[in-house]
Amino acid sequence: MTMTPLLDIRNLYLHYADRRGAVRAVDGVSLALEGSGQALGIVGESGSGKSSLANAILRTLPTNVARFEGEVYLAGQEIAGLPETQLRREVRWRKIALVPQGAMNGFNPVVRTGEQIIEPATVYGDMTPRAARRKAEELFELVGLSAKVYTRYPHELSGGMKQRAMIAGALILSPPVVIMDEPTSALDVSVQAQIMNLLKRLKQELGLSIIFISHDIALASDLCDRLGVVYAGELVEIGSAEQILTAPAHPYSQKLLRSIPRLRDARMPEFIPGAPPDLRQPPPGCRFHLRCPHVFARCETESPPPFEPQPGQHARCWLLDEPP
Ligand SMILES: Nc1ncnc2c1ncn2[C@@H]1O[C@H](COP(=O)(O)OP(=O)(O)OP(=O)(O)O)[C@@H](O)[C@H]1O
Ligand code: SF4
Ligand SMILES: [Mg+2]
Numbered sequence: 035m036t037m038t039p040l041l042d043i044r045n046l047y048l049h050y051a052d053r054r055g056a057v058r059a060v061d062g063v064s065l066a067l068e069g070s071g072q073a074l075g076i077v078g079e080s081g082s083g084k085s086s087l088a089n090a091i092l093r094t095l096p097t098n099v100a101r102f103e104g105e106v107y108l109a110g111q112e113i114a115g116l117p118e119t120q121l122r123r124e125v126r127w128r129k130i131a132l133v134p135q136g137a138m139n140g141f142n143p144v145v146r147t148g149e150q151i152i153e154p155a156t157v158y159g160d161m162t163p164r165a166a167r168r169k170a171e172e173l174f175e176l177v178g179l180s181a182k183v184y185t186r187y188p189h190e191l192s193g194g195m196k197q198r199a200m201i202a203g204a205l206i207l208s209p210p211v212v213i214m215d216e217p218t219s220a221l222d223v224s225v226q227a228q229i230m231n232l233l234k235r236l237k238q239e240l241g242l243s244i245i246f247i248s249h250d251i252a253l254a255s256d257l258c259d260r261l262g263v264v265y266a267g268e269l270v271e272i273g274s275a276e277q278i279l280t281a282p283a284h285p286y287s288q289k290l291l292r293s294i295p296r297l298r299d300a301r302m303p304e305f306i307p308g309a310p311p312d313l314r315q316p317p318p319g320c321r322f323h324l325r326c327p328h329v330f331a332r333c334e335t336e337s338p339p340p341f342e343p344q345p346g347q348h349a350r351c352w353l354l355d356e357p358p
Contacts, residue, residue, distance in 0.1 A: 046104030059086035075254030148184030151203030273347030
């Protein structure tokens with residue numbers, strides 16, 4: 035029996051209009067988040083389109099969109115084509131909340147922290163201010179803050195506390211799915227570890243499903259059941275965290291893993307030669323071919339489809355194309 039995935043993204047495109055052409059930030063991405071209490075990591079270099087993917091899922095788009103296309107099924111219901119008012123009323127915050135990249139630095143300095151995080155509850159969630167405040171105070175405690183943080187101003191909180199408050203805010207309407215875009219990249223390592231522990235706890239205790247976006251594959255693998263690797267607007271590999279860590283099939287995933295510094299390994303971390311391509315004019319064929327150590331003729335002209343080297347693992351690389 036196949037179950038309906040919680041979130042099923044099919045052929046999603048988000049291109050931006052730019053003076054010099056269309057920036058193909060999300061270019062035909064398909065992936066699924068199977069069930070509740072699952073975490074899916076989305077990893078890749080800076081500029082590969084991770085934040086664009088997060089925004090495409092919730093259709094929170096800038097004004098210079100050149101192409102937005104694809105389907106997003108949430109528990110079987112298509113949401114990418116919903117009218118804006120319905121998306122806002124029924125989906126954002128309520129079903130899927132997004133903690134945008136750098137959001138913890140976007141608190142309004144002159145409004146008390148709690149008042150800022152209940153805004154979606156009173157605006158979209160028809161909660162009374164009193165009920166929303168009670169919920170916010172409970173959530174502050176759940177994320178390891180005191181209920182008193184409600185009346186504090188953002189400048190009175192440390193970076194880690196602000197990020198906890200952001201996470202509490204994402205939970206205000208009890209969404210089953212939360213997308214977190216680089217939630218720890220502005221924090222120092224020990225605070226980062228505390229936030230990762232908090233996310234693990236929320237996943238276990240609340241059955242929260244998380245899409246965790248990070249440039250750090252090691253960090254993502256600590257929380258995530260599955261990992262998706264993006265390169266130049268495309269999802270080049272996806273599989274269980276174990277498959278990606280122990281048997282990555284795509285040469286780019288292999289390079290990403292070898293770029294992690296290891297404590298118990300005398301080898302120096304490798305860096306990936308060359309630069310990511312310009313998303314206005316990505317290379318033809320496999321987008322990684324200009325940097326790939328295994329490139330061969332076919333890679334330069336034909337874009338590889340996803341192959342399945344192991345059950346549940348998919349990678350877009352011609353090396354996996356077995357002769358019939
Ligand atoms: N509104 C926009 N208009 C034009 N180009 C944009 C816009 N937003 C993002 N881009 C470009 O789209 C590409 C993907 O950007 P995105 O922010 O999604 O990458 P990212 O993987 O999240 O990077 P980072 O790791 O640095 O956060 C980049 O080339 C970026 O410059
Ligand atoms: S398709 Fe070719 S260039 Fe692309 S990753 Fe595979 S071997 Fe390398
Ligand atoms: Mg980003």
